[in-house]
Structures are given as structure tokens and as C-alpha cells.
Ligand SMILES: Cc1cc2nc3c(=O)[nH]c(=O)nc-3n(C[C@H](O)[C@H](O)[C@H](O)COP(=O)(O)OP(=O)(O)OC[C@H]3O[C@@H](n4cnc5c(N)ncnc54)[C@H](O)[C@@H]3O)c2cc1C
């Protein structure tokens with residue numbers, strides 16, 4: 104039997120309330136209320152609690168733990184993901200994966216760990232007036248995150264899915280590297296995306312949040328922050344709605360949290376939506392604009408030998424060969440990685456009408472997948488998307504395509520297909536509504552030159568939502584300063600992936616941990632003065 | 633079902649979908665306002681009329697799989713689709729309500745789906761032809777309606793352990809994380 108730190112903590116008297124069970128309104132008083140318990144919220148909570156502050160954590164999703172993580176997609180997607188893992192952009196062109204549970208995205212992410220790339224930090228300094236975030240200034244914070252979460256280079260040989268990327272890169276003389284991962288005692292199972300069943304993944308769920316709860320923080324799950332309370336230029340707290348057991352409809356119970364400081368950590372999309380609902384001051388109308396996705400293109404390949412893409416650490420090899428083609432602000436660069444392929448995720452991305460779909464699924468054990476994270480937000484023709492509110496107050500991201508993006512999508516698909524053939528694929532299908540299984544690189548290349556890279560034609564995904572509440576010193580282009588403090592409302596801070604002024608250019612969790620550790624320290628200082 | 637009907641459906645589909653928002657609020661049509669119920673399967677979103685739609689589409693979407701020719705498995709798929717939708721947020725449920733209204737009302741069914749017969753009489757070939765039309769449609773709304781239905785139905789089946797043996801997937805490793813072996 105695997106020890107379950109959440110079950111143990113609850114048994115030891117943690118203050119954790121599942122609001123779906125509440126029948127009466129509540130009013131709470133605290134030093135700091137944190138909205139969201141993902142990468143930013145978790146890290147921030149631990150720092151504040153260690154400094155002796157009273158913290159209330161508000162989380163829209165449920166509190167689940169290893170005993171619930173049965174490695175089934177049919178459980179994980181509706182329970183642990185935003186909109187059952189079916190969140191889409193307004194035109195339905197991009198499928199967005201975000202966590203919605205205690206631990207947020209860190210409970211379901213694939214454990215790949217990178218510091219913010221130096222060209223990204225330099226770009227922010229140069230173009231977005233970000234201060235105190237150069238490589239040297241950030242290093243101690245990344246080191247801290249590495250130590251806290253056991254991040255190290257993965258010593259186990261890659262599974263065949265990742266080995267194909269390495270082999271293809273070697274064949275073509277492209278660079279590749281071995282992934283760093285935030286795991287301790289990982290059994291190489293490959294189910295990170297459904298919640299780690301043995302607590303090997305060092306998510307916020309099993310690290311910082313238990314530490315915060317051990318030191319007396321209170322956690323409200325199934326609780327949605329609906330709007331901020333503020334008066335004049337001071338934020339006073341947050342009004343929340345309890346959600347029903349499925350997390351779909353509000354129950355009518357309201358929880359009001361009054362606090363000396365409010366930290367927004369609902370993630371990109373979530374945090375800007377809360378600001379928009381609250382009507383907080385935003386003289387330059389920045390909230391929700393410049394939301395980035397690392398739009399992901401993907402290709403599946405059929406190999407004669409077994410690949411078994413559902414087994415083994417999901418991501419262990421990557422290639423940055425095409426990440427910075429002409430520096431940070433040249434044509435769109437992309438990072439190459441590999442996705443795990445379990446039945447549901449595969450079935451929904453393999454897009455062949457009729458019996459061809461099942462024929463493809465029946466070969467799942469022989470399918471290899473590759474993905475390209477396209478680095479958006481660095482070029483004027485890549486301004487990202489805009490979070491708007493639906494009439495019921497829920498967020499909807501409008502993410503228009505530009506020719507700059509289309510060019511990147513096309514190049515990235517070609518790069519992946521070429522690598523897959525070089526690795527020995529018999530057939531490759533770049534994910535596009537009108538693509539076919541191609542038997543040679545030449546045939547695929549010709550097709551990819553012609554296929555339209557338009558919305559709902561090229562298949563796009565995102566597991567990295569960033570931006571929408573950018574940081575920087577200039578209030579005309581940033582909503583919070585370089586330490587995450589709101590430019591216009593006192594005692595309001597933002598610490599999550601929404602603060603980045605561009606996308607990151609690599610998987611973002613460590614960027615969020617590092618930035619949050621730095622900024623939470625600034626918050627502690629401000630609370631003490 | 634003829635190619636011309638698709639083209640027409642493609643052109644008119646957008647307008648029809650836009651109107652369905654209003655139609656779905658109108659109880660005058662009276663159709664399918666009762667939630668489906670099949671044996672022990674309680675339904676939370678799909679009405680009897682919607683149930684017939686998904687039951688007709690599933691064998692076409694899952695053609696070649698064990699679920700396609702097996703009414704009991706098809707029913708499991710339809711029920712899983714219902715439970716998935718019931719977990720979607722209200723605004724997405726409302727969008728799907730519009731789509732199902734559009735597909736179940738006779739005039740829009742003929743116009744947009746190109747189906748003269750009502751859903752219980754729709755054959756897998758009819759459903760397949762309709763789906764291929766939507767998949768390749770020039771109307772973005774129909775393409776995304778296709779994607780939505782395809783994803784709901786395939787997720788429902790391939791999330792079901794019964795589908796796994798045919799994929800060469802043995803399921804998650806047996807594991808003692810909750811005091812029980814999961815398989
Ligand atoms: C499947 C998947 C795989 C990934 N793989 C990797 C990887 O390998 N490496 C990597 O670096 N990154 C990965 N990521 C991305 C990474 O996990 C996220 O970038 C990161 O978790 C974002 O942190 P955050 O603090 O911004 O928000 P999140 O972690 O998303 O947390 C936000 C939390 O706030 C809650 N919330 C939002 N709005 C409200 C509200 N109004 N009221 C109450 N609560 C609210 C949400 O429910 C959520 O739990 C992956 C993500 C996914 C989904």
C-alpha cells in the first residue's frame with residue numbers, strides 16, 4: 104500500500120473543506136488568500152506559511168490524491184482537468200489542457216523541467232521592461248525550485264516513443280538532450296497525466312501544499328473565486344461560490360474571504376478572467392490580452408516494431424534544434440518533444456472518418472507521437488490571444504491565427520515528419536484534417552507544402568497557457584510590476600503563469616516556480632513592513 | 633445522401649446553428665424534453681431524442697470496433713457520452729444543447745444533417761455519409777460539430793476497458809495505491 108500524504112494529513116486534522124458539502128454561507132478572515140493551488144499558488148503558500156502568515160487557499164477543483172489516481176483517463180479528465188480536458192479556443196481550433204484540482208496543472212503534468220531560457224529573459228528585459236529577472240538574478244530561485252522538487256536529469260533509458268526522437272535526430276545530425284524531471288522514486292510507469300499513483304512526481308499536491316496545511320493553512324476546494332472585493336485602490340478580499348460535487352454548477356453557497364493581501368494564482372485564463380469579472384482598474388486594458396499557448400502541432404508515426412507509447416516516463420528526450428532559428432524575435436521557433444499516447448487521448452486526436460479510425464487505433468502499440476511547442480509572443484505578428492467573458496462570467500480565449508503562426512506550424516510539421524521517417528517510421532500522419540498516411544518523407548513534404556494551416560484544419564493543442572496579466576515596470580504594457588504586485592491596486596499580487604509577457608519557449612512549470620519563489624519573498628517583505 | 637445536400641447543408645449550416653440557440657429555448661417544439669433512461673442507466677443530459685442521435689452515430693464513428701455491432705456496448709458508449717457532457721461547464725452544455733436541438737428537429741435535421749429519416753431509422757451508412765460531410769464541410773461550425781461528436785464518442789469507447797484488448801493495451805499496471813489492485 105502506497106502512503107498517501109493527503110489522506111494522512113486529513114486524518115491528522117488539516118483544515119480542508121470541500122465546499123460542495125457546505126449548506127451555509129461563510130465569512131473568513133486571514134492574512135493572505137491565495138486563489139488557485141497550482142504551480143504558482145502552491146509555491147507561494149509554502150513561502151508565506153514558512154514566514155508565519157495565516158493563509159487561506161481557494162481552489163475550484165477537487166482535492167484528490169494518489170488513492171484516487173487509478174491511471175484511467177475516464178476518471179482523470181473530468182475530475183482533474185479544466186472543462187474535462189475539452190477546453191477550446193473560441194473558434195475551436197486549439198484544444199487546451201489545464202489542471203483543475205488541488206495542485207492545478209502540476210498534479211497532471213508530464214514532469215519535464217526547464218529553467219526559463221536565457222534568450223527569453225533577455226527578451227523580456229529588452230522589450231517588456233522587466234526588471235531584476237536576468238539570468239543571474241533568477242538562478243538562485245531556479246536552484247531553490249530544483250532542490251525543493253528533486254529535479255534532476257532522468258537517468259533511465261528513454262521509452263521507445265522518446266527513443267525515436269533521439270534516433271531520428273541522430274540520423275539527421277540534429278541536437279537533442281535528455282529531459283530533467285521533478286520526480287523522486289519514479290517507477291517509470293507513464294501515467295503522470297492522470298495523477299501519479301505512487302507520489303513520485305513532486306507536484307504541488309504532495310510537496311508545498313501539504314507543507315502549508317501542516318503549518319495551519321486552510322484549503323477550500325470546489326470553491327470558485329468569483330470576484331475581488333476592493334475599495335478605492337485597496338483590495339480587501341475575494342467572494343467565492345461553492346460548486347456542486349461535479350464542479351459544474353454553483354450550489355448557491357457563498358464564501359467571503361477578507362484578507363490583508365490577495366494573491367491570484369488561478370493560472371493563465373483563470374487569473375485574467377477573475378480580474379475581468381471584478382472590474383479591477385486596468386487603464387490600458389491589458390487583462391487577458393497577450394495570452395500565449397505554445398500552440399502544439401503534432402505528428403503520429405507507424406512503426407513496424409512495438410513502440411508502446413502508453414508506457415514509461417512520458418517525456419525523456421527533447422530537441423531544441425529549431426527553437427531559436429534567428430534569435431528570439433525571428434520566425435517562430437519550436438521545441439520538439441514526445442507525448443504519451445493512451446487510448447482516449449489517441450482516439451480523440453486520430454482523425455479519420457469511418458472504419459479507418461479503428462484500424463489506426465488497433466495499431467496503437469505501434470504508434471509513435473511527436474509534438475512541437477511553437478514559441479509564440481516574441482514577434483509583433485504573434486500577439487497571442489484575448490480572454491473574454493461569456494455572459495455567465497466564464498472565460499473564453501479568442502486566439503486568432505496569423506501568417507507568422509501558419510509558417511511556424513508548417514515548418515514544425517515538416518521537421519517532425521522528417522525526423523520520424525529518419526527514425527524508421529513506415530508511415531507518418533501529420534495531424535491535419537486533410538492529411539493522409541504518407542509513406543515517404545518526399546510525399547509528406549509535398550502534402551505539407553499544400554495543406555492549409557487554418558483554424559480547425561491543422562490540429563492544434565496546448566498544455567502551456569501563459570500570459571494575460573503581464574509583469575514589467577511600465578504600466579502601459581504591464582498589469583503587475585516585476586515582483587508581481589498590481590500596478591493599480593494595493594495588496595493585490597499575481598503569481599502564476601499569467602505574468603509572463605511572452606510564452607516561455609520551454610515547458611513552463613519551473614519558470615513559474617522560480618518567478619513565484621522570488622516574488623513571494625517580496626510579498627513577505629511587504630507584509631512585514 | 634447526395635453530395636449536393638452536403639454543399640447545401642454546408643452553406644446553410646451556419647445560419648441554422650445560429651438559430652438553434654433560440655429554438656432550444658422554445659418548448660413549443662416539445663420534442664425530446666425528457667431525459668433518456670435505459671435499464672440502470674440514468675441520464676443527466678441526453679434526452680430520448682438525443683439518445684437516438686448518439687446511438688445512430690456511434691456505430692459509424694466506431695466502425696470496425698467491437699462496439700459498432702453490439703447494442704449493449706453501444707448503450708455503454710451513449711451513457712458515457714452523457715456522463716461526459718454532464719461534467720462539462722454550463723456554457724458548453726448549452727452549446728451542445730443547441731447542437732442536439734438542431735439535429736433532432738425535423739426541418740434542421742433534413743437541412744443540416746441531410747437525413748430524411750428520423751434518427752431511430754438512420755443506418756450506419758447514412759450516419760457515416762453525414763459525418764464525412766461534416767468532417768470535410770466548408771462551414772467551420774459543422775467541422776467543429778463533427779470534431780465535438782467524434783471526440784465525445786471515441787473518448788466514451790476508448791475510455792472503456794472493454795475496448796483495450798483490441799489495441800494491444802493491457803490497461804494500467806496493477807497497483808496497490810488504494811489498498812486494492814486496480815485491475
Ligand atoms: C497535461 C499537462 C502536461 C503538462 N506537462 C508539463 C511538463 O511536463 N512540464 C512543464 O513545465 N509544464 C507542464 N505543463 C504545464 C504546467 O503544469 C502549467 O504551466 C502550470 O501548472 C501552470 O501553473 P499556474 O500556477 O499558472 O496554474 P495551474 O497550475 O493551472 O493552477 C491554477 C489553479 O487555479 C484554479 N483556479 C483557476 N481559476 C480559479 C478561480 N476563479 N477560483 C478558484 N480556483 C481557480 C484551477 O482550478 C487550477 O487548479 C503541463 C500541463 C498539462 C495540463
Ligand code: SF4
Nearest residue numbers: 289290292293295299
Ligand atoms: S512516470 Fe513516474 S512520476 Fe509519472 S506517474 Fe509514473 S511513477 Fe509517477
